[in-house]
Amino acid sequence: MRSLPWSNTLPVGDAAVLIEFGQVLDVAANARVLLATRMAQRLLADGALPGVWGTIPSYNTLLIEFDPLATTRDAVLAALRSALMQGGDETIAGRRFRVPVWYAGEDLPEVAARTGLTVDEVITLHAAVDFRIFTVGFAPGQPICGMLPDALRLPRRGSPRVAVPPRSVALGGHQVTIYPTASPGGFHLLGRTPVVPFNLERIPPVLWAPGDVLRFYPIGREQYEHLAAAFATGEEMLAPEPPGSALLA
């Protein structure tokens, strides 16, 4: 018999349980989170997780929210465990999106100064890495990605901005993100993308999923404005690269 499909489970209040998949932030732990989330979604769709009303995957944890008068923590964990034991070898094939960025963010000069790089070097480094989407959260469709090369790591801003420009591409700590809307934000702003991460008119409304990979590339202002107009009307939509083209697992 195989061991448990997770490393630890922690009760969170009377209506949730947090499942931990390892103590550190790495791709393998995150892959197990995403598989467990997929299993949970499948069980929910089949009506096999009665009483469960929410699942929140993050880097190395999965929070499951339920009505404690309709089910129990043990019943939820047992159902998920048996699904993972049966189908736990399934792999999630990540897609790769190439995301255009107009690198003219407010914090770009400061990021360059504080990392001891030139602005061009910051852009080159940022656009040279495949970033894995560890989770989608904070705001609808917002990808939370890693890992940022050490040379670009900076602590978050001392005080968060009340509202960042929509579709800002930003970095903070070891993370990279795109703010879909004008939300509060504590990350350093590198630029903006014309790509729309969340659009209710679209099915599915969220462009990408955890496990997918983002690769940024620089564009100029004119191209940014042209693409922004096309993406905004839904006339154009960012498609993932065809499978097989240098896909990162």
Next chain:
Amino acid sequence: MRLRVIAPGLAPTVQDRGRLGYEHLGVMINGALDTRAAAWANRIAGNSDGAAVLELTLLAPALEVVGDGDEGARPAALAGADLSCTLNGVAWSPGEQRLLRAGDRIAGAAARHGVRAYLAVSGGIDVPTVLGSRATDLLAGIGGLAGRALRAGDVLALGPPPSRPRLGEYARFDPPQTLLEREVVRVLPGHRAGGVQSAGLRRLVDTWYRVDPRSDRVGLRLRGPRVEAEVTGREISEGMAIGAVEITSSGEPLLLLRGRGSIGGYPTVAVVISADLPALAQRKPGDRLRLRLVDEREALEAWRAQRTVTLRSPRWAVARAVRPAGERVECGEPLAELEVMGERRPLLAPIAGRMLRASVEEGGEVRADAPVCAILADE
């Protein structure tokens, strides 16, 4: 019939039970913060618990009822905070049903008790559903009316009034105990507290705090003694439960409400029990608040008690065919038959849920206002 906003008051929003099932995509739940009061308003107005209502905060809006022709009056109800509301200048208290007619005016003055009041109108507020819900998500700008709080000049449509089966009568039910003035809120130890005996948790509980004015639908910030979290510097963000008591990097407790974002990085040192979440929504800036540690058994008992609705007979009768415990009942379905002077009439469920118990045996007598059965209301 429609509602027109004359003056918005303090950012009223359309809410329902929330946008469930999309948290893994970053879509937050939202919905009425005092779920109990919102359900109560709906029940009095004759709606199902999930109908969309207006959530009014501290300062009620001025509204006008606009007619659409020869339609009659519609039942409406207020529940939750007492915002000194009036209908055509006459006091309208929480828990009371009124009939709205074209030309009627609803207004409010100072908040007397609590923070959030709910206005339910028969048929519910009819805005488009977004991912299965009408709840306003102010951060994402979706749901409700154009994803924002109401403004002067906005017009809200109402859904078709629920059709009621004829020749039945509705069971009476007890009003919920008020949660407007509850200063002590019960918590369970949090999973990042470093144990029940940790210094951080012990410092947090049984201490008087005041609600900070920077509180909003996302959460309540508490002003008072700072708490040092035992587990500091936890940088890996994780899913945050509703009711989580986070300790920010400056040592300030932050209690998450239903408008929270799904992921956070501060350590969860305690979690408010489900039964006390509605009370949190009614604490206003400056109010005192204290957290008391309980065990899970007490938490679940309180939650069960809060969701249990005892249904009473409208008159002295003989009870027949009372539904057995465990059965699922929908709003408007018969719960029992009441026999009076040879006539049998169905007693209908005013809410959906699960039968908890029958309080009267087959053929037994039930006096007016005596319990017939109890339902565990859906969440």
